[in-house]
Amino acid sequence: MPDTLDPHIRFGSNSGQPATRRDGVAKVTGTATFAADNTPEGLLYAVFAPAAIARGRVTSLDTAAAEAHPGVTHVLTPQNRPPLQGDPSDKPTMFSFRFEALQDDTVRYAEQPIALVVGETLEAATEGARLLSPHYETEKPRVGIDDAEPYGFEADAFGKPANTVHGDPDAGHGSAATSLDVTYETAPQYHNAMETHAVVATWDGDHLTLDMPSQALSMSCAGFAHYFGIPAENVTVRSPYLGGGFGSKAIPTGPYVLAILAARMTGRPVKMMLTRQQMFGPVGHRGQTRQRLRLGADADGKLTVIDHEGISATSTFDTFIEPAANASQGIYAAGALRSTHRAVALDVGTPGPMRAPGEASGSAALECAMDEMAEALGMDPLDFRLKNYAETEPGTGKPYSSKALRECYAQGAERFGWAKRPLQPGQMRDEHGHLVGWGMGTAFFPCPMFMADARAALRADGTALFETSAADMGQGAWTSLAQIAADSLGLPLDKVEFRAGHSGLPDGGVAGGSGHTATAGNALHTAGGDVVRQLGEIAAADPASSLHGAGNASFVARDGRLYIDGDDSRSDAFADILSRLGNAEIAGSGSASRDPDMAKQYAMNAHGAVFAEVRIDPDLCQMRVTRLVGAFAAGRIINPRLAESQLFGGMIWGISFALHEEARHDPRRGHIVNSDLAGYHVPVNADVHGLEVISVHEDDPHVNALGIKGVGEIGITGTVGAIGNAIWHASGKRIRRFPIRVEDLIRE
């Protein structure tokens, strides 16, 4: 039972250190090769023509004009598109959606590909696509959450969450001394990684090489292989660096399939890079939500019920809903819990997982509703949360594998100065006469593990090679996974070569769910342990070794030597053991996934507390987040420098969710009117002030052998609510729709 660290290493000589990024020099010198940086010999460029309407059909395309443009080599439309071997409606892997790849002339959302133009240069293909001048037969688009009837659905592993009930919610409502019934809305959001989706596709016979950003390399191979009728092992995905992912780069999409098809058809490599505008359709987004929260509390301020109903938008041709109502499960000790989900089918691209899918939107509504309930009870919002602190998982009664949330509350509140907060809103002003408000929220994120394999090899020169197809989209896999690998063999970091980002390596699993470091890290750790075990066996059987005869002892690897655990007087150098073997290399392998026994016994989550200060100009109603303090407990932190950056990034995504991001649809044509980075607002440097992260120590002996939980997504949760609550505390106005806008404060 892996309930604690394996004894074979002194873990932590590299882990826990704030190493700078191993890919740092490549990234600051411009030599890190992203997908679209590849320009192989004979390259063609592909550009798709996007639908300008959200619903209807394409009635004409001026293919003659496009074909006549100098440099254009091919124009693909539904009339002449070569067949695919796998149907775009198939779902070959767990992470698959139906997609558009010119199978017919129907338009299901704006920015859907309606033709593909291939040319000798990017300029020629771009102009060719423009010359297609499409005409449409337009139907009235359904793009608002009230434009279609909500429907229920059968739960499924990906995108269709189950409804959950614990206890008796109706009794909880009935026994409440104070009741709250509020509805919150969140806007459609688009990932908008700085690197737009890009691919360079190269065929060699029936072998396909894809330079593309991928959060799930092996699964991508299986997916693309299906659509092109080749074995998965014939597909190579090279993804050494992703220019951001945020959940959008794990799933095969229509544009990619079209570019690969163009490469097969022309017999030449094809590069396609989506324009920024094309990112607002075929490559996923966070669907808009409407969430009704009904809370009940008794006279002591104990929650009798949290009843969370979510309606989330999906597309008309597939179902992936933002599982917002799930955020109310597992966090507060309410007498009863109910989470229900319904979907609304709109003329939009299918949503998908976007950083903290469900948790971000659900936490935004829940943490504001908790604040409203505290207000109704006349309680301090932090005291109210402590009053309803869950010592075991609400509903199931399972113990937590670890939970240092109380310490997060205490340390965050202390650093922020929360004790000085007046209970009533509108009490604080700064030296410029601006309204000042303080709010808080609880941060909460599960810590799933996927499955990963890894390989290790100790070489005769005392260095080691570790391999797994892990993906670094900025979270720091190149660095933190190498730190784990080095520790597994007791080697300094600079003695370890780490290969990742290539599908030919052992399956590194999925960079998602904040579970990549835990999953790939534990696989590397196990692979290193396999090498140590073999070294021990060889040394114990070797009369020339000082470890000879230590057959049943456990061994510890440290500083390039093997020791008997607890007896430092007997050791042997790796190099000597290997040299007596004739300088052979010792190879090991390892895998990792969640231990099912542990999963059955324990509830596993990362926790945190976020405190926000906002200042509001009373005349212009301009809002500024002036301070954010987040205290997080997320198990073992492998690299505090990189973890802090992840948490900062998550908290700034929280600012973005609360105050910036919203895709706005034109009600007549249904397209998104702000589909660029000038109109779709994300924070810039001047929007970010006074950030502070406190890393709260947490040992978790159950979550996995290394005690890692993950920090990629939790920073958004808690933050959005904290900002909304601070705006109320400054202004006395409850805005129940995100993002909160200047006009909301003026209008109220």
Next chain:
Amino acid sequence: MSPSISLTLNGAKRDVALDDPRVTLLDLLRERLALPGTKKGCDRGQCGACTVLVNGRRVNSCLTLAATLDGAEITTIEGLAAGDDLHPVQAAFIENDAFQCGYCTPGQIMSAVGLIAEDRAGEDLERIREGMSGNICRCAAYHGITLAVRQATRGSAGIKKDDAA
């Protein structure tokens, strides 16, 4: 008829025959001159990922037609380090973890070099934030970027993170 221009690119004179008058400086660098370090994020001057120095000034290379640059001196991210020695801004970016995915980083660094040369921000954190706000970082490494620019401005290592509040 293809126009041809003469550039000083990262210190070296280059004569470039343009195959197409529509080519932007960004696509010239990336697709024709094998200098893909400069990145495309939006292709319309909204994100700053394509920032390079033209005659010492920071510009969005996606908004600059290559044909207008005859005689210009251009510095890209590939031309910043002196051999193996990183430029102080590059070193400060690594030390302050001023990037995550690294995609906007070449533009951020070129913009920081330009900002420091403009001498408009000094070590004032608010002015640095303002001066760097033409460069979007979706990973939101702004905290580290601000500290890195100040550190490089000071020209010395080892500032305290607590100073950034």
